[in-house]
Amino acid sequence: MAITKEHQEFIERVGALAAADMKKSGVLASLTIAQAILESGWGKSGLTVKANALFGIKAGKSWKGKVYSAQTQECYDGATFTTITALFRAYDSWAESVADHSALLTGAARYKAVIGERDYKAACRAIKAAGYATDPQYADKLIQIVENYSLTAYDGAGSATAPAGRPGASGGSNDTGGAGSPADGKGTGKMNASEFIKKLQDVVNNHATLYVMGCFGAPLTGANVSRYCGNHSYNKKADRTAMIRAAANKKPPVFGFDCVCLIKGILWGWTGDASKTYGGAKYTSNGVPDIGADSMIRVCKDVSTDFGKIIPGEVVWLSGHIGVYIGGGKVIECSPAFLNRVQVTACLNIGKIAGMNGRKWTKHGRLPYITYDMAAETPAGSATAPAGRPGTSGGSSDTSAALAFSVGDVVRFTGSKHYTSANAATGPACKPGTARVIGTYKGKHPYQLKAEPGGGSTVYGWVDAADVQPVGGTSAGSGTAAKMRVGARVQYSGPLYRDSNGNGQGKTVNGAFTVKYYYPGRKCGVHIDGLGWVPESACSVIG
Numbered sequence: 001m002a003i004t005k006e007h008q009e010f011i012e013r014v015g016a017l018a019a020a021d022m023k024k025s026g027v028l029a030s031l032t033i034a035q036a037i038l039e040s041g042w043g044k045s046g047l048t049v050k051a052n053a054l055f056g057i058k059a060g061k062s063w064k065g066k067v068y069s070a071q072t073q074e075c076y077d078g079a080t081f082t083t084i085t086a087l088f089r090a091y092d093s094w095a096e097s098v099a100d101h102s103a104l105l106t107g108a109a110r111y112k113a114v115i116g117e118r119d120y121k122a123a124c125r126a127i128k129a130a131g132y133a134t135d136p137q138y139a140d141k142l143i144q145i146v147e148n149y150s151l152t153a154y155d156g157a158g159s160a161t162a163p164a165g166r167p168g169a170s171g172g173s174n175d176t177g178g179a180g181s182p183a184d185g186k187g188t189g190k191m192n193a194s195e196f197i198k199k200l201q202d203v204v205n206n207h208a209t210l211y212v213m214g215c216f217g218a219p220l221t222g223a224n225v226s227r228y229c230g231n232h233s234y235n236k237k238a239d240r241t242a243m244i245r246a247a248a249n250k251k252p253p254v255f256g257f258d259c260v261c262l263i264k265g266i267l268w269g270w271t272g273d274a275s276k277t278y279g280g281a282k283y284t285s286n287g288v289p290d291i292g293a294d295s296m297i298r299v300c301k302d303v304s305t306d307f308g309k310i311i312p313g314e315v316v317w318l319s320g321h322i323g324v325y326i327g328g329g330k331v332i333e334c335s336p337a338f339l340n341r342v343q344v345t346a347c348l349n350i351g352k353i354a355g356m357n358g359r360k361w362t363k364h365g366r367l368p369y370i371t372y373d374m375a376a377e378t379p380a381g382s383a384t385a386p387a388g389r390p391g392t393s394g395g396s397s398d399t400s401a402a403l404a405f406s407v408g409d410v411v412r413f414t415g416s417k418h419y420t421s422a423n424a425a426t427g428p429a430c431k432p433g434t435a436r437v438i439g440t441y442k443g444k445h446p447y448q449l450k451a452e453p454g455g456g457s458t459v460y461g462w463v464d465a466a467d468v469q470p471v472g473g474t475s476a477g478s479g480t481a482a483k484m485r486v487g488a489r490v491q492y493s494g495p496l497y498r499d500s501n502g503n504g505q506g507k508t509v510n511g512a513f514t515v516k517y518y519y520p521g522r523k524c525g526v527h528i529d530g531l532g533w534v535p536e537s538a539c540s541v542i543g
Helices: 005-025 029-040 046-051 094-107 120-129 138-148 193-206 223-229 238-246 259-267 293-299
Strands: 066-075 081-090 208-211 216-219 254-257 301-304 315-318 321-327 330-335 341-347 363-366 410-413 433-440 447-451 460-463 468-470 489-497 505-518 526-528 532-534
Touching: 005 029, 005 094, 029 094, 029 120, 029 138, 046 066, 046 081, 120 138, 193 259, 193 321, 193 330, 193 341, 208 330, 208 341, 216 223, 216 259, 223 238, 254 259, 259 293, 259 321, 259 330, 293 315, 293 321, 321 341, 410 447, 489 526
Parallel strands: 208 254
Antiparallel strands: 066 081, 216 254, 301 363, 315 321, 315 363, 321 330, 330 341, 410 433, 410 468, 433 447, 447 460, 489 505, 489 532, 505 526, 526 532
């Protein structure tokens, strides 16, 4: 949607305040900005001009600050609007208004569903359901504003004034990736690209898989073994049947996928639940049809052979085969080639990655079932070069092989500062903890990190290499094995718990177990052998 310079300046001013506030309050920045636009009339209302109030928060008996009297419309019966005069809270600055807005939401139990919600639609509906406004269309109006002006771009930017896809403070460049901003090329699907990639990465990191034609995530247990040995001529081949039977009834189970069924399985709701016939996926659910690889590329938008314009979350295709680009020059695909399972490979259209299998693809495109909330990757100082290609800043290039970590890796951030670009001189403070690598560039601060939910960190920006370590706390390249990590073998004796917060104490176990999930900093941050959560402090790493 076209946007005026005046509106852009308003969004950037409020967006910077909302993004910084979100780190403290958990109130989604896009929600705050949308409310400010709607309630202040783009900063033109008398309440905003004369009282610095971006939101129409009434001054009740508990309010001890400044007040401003103004007329407002209320809808008490769901149909008829009535004009009343009321006292509203007044402030000395817009920053104070944003802070008080969040204080109101975090201080009232009825807004509990709003705090920490990362889905803008859910947040907009939750605030209306909690009684914030009487307008029956309030939530719909907010959602429309968020989508019209690409406000989700601010939902991850900590204190940066310009989130990905918008004009940056460093060099003033605009990263469009061929689409103007992430939203200009976004789909209208129910799943965000960032969530899509996270789910795919979870399959790679935390589940045993095997290439099985026509299988969209079924555990190879019980009747499924016979089903997939005979469902397709490819699986009926002696060598493939032998592979399926060799993977049968393992603990933990092996899940079957083929290339396009990996994508469909995730979109159909696959969760890795071995108790479900299809691992939690529901056939043709969520508006996603059962189509093949060649049909899937045909339903994509903005299909291109120019891999310099690819955005994370797009599918990559060659005749009869399909995968998903996850950033950093990498693809997640399920193939009988290479490792014969769901795996990460190099997109050779972008460049080779040392020690990693790869292939060249023919086309890429955006799935209509995905909302693209991630910008095209751009090294600092460049508006056109994707990750893994030479940048224009000093002629350096980002080759994933030159760095210890790659896009998609979950790491332990040990620093206290992040930066708005890879070569920024100064940056704001943030908290250490678990984070995910979302960008790399050969600069002063080579890793772009985003805090992992529940990991304790507030990082969202570029950081120093010395502040990035493997999960478990060992420096990359030190030659010392990480202490605690996914896949580690641990000795544990004690009770199991239902969740990582230590709720729901269960049976007591004793023995050696494999770490399936690991969330540092939580009360029971270690998940063992699919059995349950246990305290890290009670575990001894033995391998």
